[in-house]
Amino acid sequence: MSFRIKDDFRIRSQLAGFQPKPTDPHEIKRAGWQELGILVIDRAHPSLTPQERAFIENIGTKFYGRRNGTG
Numbered sequence: 001m002s003f004r005i006k007d008d009f010r011i012r013s014q015l016a017g018f019q020p021k022p023t024d025p026h027e028i029k030r031a032g033w034q035e036l037g038i039l040v041i042d043r044a045h046p047s048l049t050p051q052e053r054a055f056i057e058n059i060g061t062k063f064y065g066r067r068n069g070t071g
Helices: 025-036 050-064
Strands: none
Touching: none
C-alpha cells in the first residue's frame, strides 16, 4: 500500500495565475458610491470645513462608535 507525502502533488486552481490590478482608492470610493450607494469620506480631506468635519465625525460615531478607544 503506497501513500503520498503532501509535497508530492499540487492542486491546480483557476486563480493560480491571477494578478490583481493595482487600484486607485479614489476610483474604488467613486464606484462604491455610484454603484452601491456607499459613501467613504476622509474626515481630514483639505476641502472640508470644520463644520463638515464635525458632521462626518458625528455620523461615523453614530454608526461605528468612537474612534481610537475614546469612550
